[in-house]
Amino acid sequence: MYSITMKTKKILLGVVMTVGLLIHVSAQSGYMPSDENIKARGVFQDDKFGIFIHWGIYSMLADGEWVMHNRNLNWEEYAKLSWGFYPAKFNAAEWVSAIKASGAKYITVTTRHHDGFSMFATKYSDYNIVDATPFRRDVIKELAEECKKQGIRLHFYYSHLDWRRDDYYPLGRTGNGTGRTTHGEWKDYCAFMNNQLTELLTNYGTVGAIWFDGMWDKKNQPDGMTAKTWNLDEQYALIHRLQSACLIGNNHHIKPFAGEDIQLFERDLPGENTAGLSGQDISPLPLETCETMNGMWGYKMTDQNYKSTETLIQYLVKAAGKNANLLMNIGPEPNGQLPAVAVQRLREMGEWMKVYSRTVQGTRGGVVAPHDWGVTTQKGKILYVHVLNLKDKALFLPYAGNKLKHAVEYQSRKAVRFMQDKEGLLLKFSETPSSPDYVLELTFTNELPER
Numbered sequence: 001m002y003s004i005t006m007k008t009k010k011i012l013l014g015v016v017m018t019v020g021l022l023i024h025v026s027a028q029s030g031y032m033p034s035d036e037n038i039k040a041r042g043v044f045q046d047d048k049f050g051i052f053i054h055w056g057i058y059s060m061l062a063d064g065e066w067v068m069h070n071r072n073l074n075w076e077e078y079a080k081l082s083w084g085f086y087p088a089k090f091n092a093a094e095w096v097s098a099i100k101a102s103g104a105k106y107i108t109v110t111t112r113h114h115d116g117f118s119m120f121a122t123k124y125s126d127y128n129i130v131d132a133t134p135f136r137r138d139v140i141k142e143l144a145e146e147c148k149k150q151g152i153r154l155h156f157y158y159s160h161l162d163w164r165r166d167d168y169y170p171l172g173r174t175g176n177g178t179g180r181t182t183h184g185e186w187k188d189y190c191a192f193m194n195n196q197l198t199e200l201l202t203n204y205g206t207v208g209a210i211w212f213d214g215m216w217d218k219k220n221q222p223d224g225m226t227a228k229t230w231n232l233d234e235q236y237a238l239i240h241r242l243q244s245a246c247l248i249g250n251n252h253h254i255k256p257f258a259g260e261d262i263q264l265f266e267r268d269l270p271g272e273n274t275a276g277l278s279g280q281d282i283s284p285l286p287l288e289t290c291e292t293m294n295g296m297w298g299y300k301m302t303d304q305n306y307k308s309t310e311t312l313i314q315y316l317v318k319a320a321g322k323n324a325n326l327l328m329n330i331g332p333e334p335n336g337q338l339p340a341v342a343v344q345r346l347r348e349m350g351e352w353m354k355v356y357s358r359t360v361q362g363t364r365g366g367v368v369a370p371h372d373w374g375v376t377t378q379k380g381k382i383l384y385v386h387v388l389n390l391k392d393k394a395l396f397l398p399y400a401g402n403k404l405k406h407a408v409e410y411q412s413r414k415a416v417r418f419m420q421d422k423e424g425l426l427l428k429f430s431e432t433p434s435s436p437d438y439v440l441e442l443t444f445t446n447e448l449p450e451r
């Protein structure tokens with residue numbers, strides 16, 4: 001009798017310990033986003049448009065943010081760049097107002113990229129903008145204060161991958177030629193990241209999102225893409241504990257892990273994969289795709305191949321039609337200025353947004369699926385039809401079951417003739433649709449369903 005009880009107790013204890021361990025190990029596995037987090041996801045989707053900033057000491061070499069890896073630069077030699085980094089023309093107020101003028105609602109800035117240099121004041125490494133440059137200013141702090149002042153949200157890019165530290169070990173596919181001869185412990189690297197994330201989520205006010213990147217570096221290792229290897233459960237739980245509304249996104253190019261609040265795509269709209277980086281399935285999380293204005297993320301002197309304002313507007317509209325945000329990148333110059341062409345693009349996008357922002361921001365992907373001719377967005381009973389590419393003076397929309405009350409050209413408010421039957425709607429235009437985006441506003445009798 002006694003031995004059975006003991007045995008039962010032991011089993012019970014074992015079960016309790018296992019459950020405890022499971023809960024501990026996978027802290028974010030049963031992740032239930034807080035009410036504030038859910039609300040922040042809605043705000044994020046309403047924002048629709050953000051500006052990505054890739055800036056670091058690599059900008060001085062003017063060959064993109066991958067220069068350390070691409071040219072196998074020795075980590076000790078590369079570090080000497082920092083003592084020449086004096087971005088005399090950096091002015092957070094100018095950045096934020098130029099960005100705001102575009103209609104973008106948030107900025108995602110690189111706090112630490114793969115080269116391992118921290119662009120903020122950190123106690124956990126001397127290799128940072130305050131301790132290792134003559135500039136000695138915490139540009140992330142200045143940006144955070146200015147964003148708050150001008151009412152624009154701030155997101156932090158944070159690299160999981162490091163080409164410099166020796167506790168980033170075992171190495172992955174990149175950064176093998178930066179001259180590391182010693183190696184430390186992976187667990188120390190994980191602790192280092194969490195310490196820095198704690199600083200970023202404690203010292204800079206409200207952080208809209210943490211944008212992780214670099215896990216893909218260990219794709220070649222059997223466990224290289226697991227939450228366990230990267231300590232994601234603890235890391236994500238820490239972030240949500242510090243700021244529960246902070247959205248976590250990770251540019252790992254695979255299905256989101258538990259604890260992530262948004263799903264990221266790179267250089268392609270969700271569902272497209274022309275760049276070969278975005279083959280992942282679309283999850284129910286809010287979506288964001290990032291794209292460069294020219295061809296590179298970090299400043300590259302020889303890359304002046306900027307996309308036209310028309311292309312950028314159409315890209316934003318297409319993202320909105322696919323229910324995704326667009327994060328459009330700028331690589332500031334070594335002196336701290338945004339490239340003049342980028343500022344001009346921002347201004348021109350802003351001109352368009354002054355008129356059309358309501359057909360994009362605050363909307364969701366429309367009930368009529370994206371097509372070659374364009375996309376739709378919607379809010380309540382209103383469907384915005386964005387005709388991006390059509391030579392005809394008429395357009396058929398395969399949507400029935402909701403009576404159309406009236407249709408107008410968005411800007412001129414001129415009525416658009418239409419016919420509706422059980423197969424859908426035929427819209428007839430008085431002119432051929434104009435570029436970059438001929439927008440129609442359709443008001444229905446009932447709320448539009450989600451696509």
Ligand code: JFZ
Nearest residue numbers: 054065066213216251266277290297
């Ligand atoms: C990543 C970064 O490496 C890049 O520097 C930039 O920050 C961009 C937004 O995100 O881009 C990638 C991601 C994955 C691969 C290459 C570049 N990959 O899998 O080889």
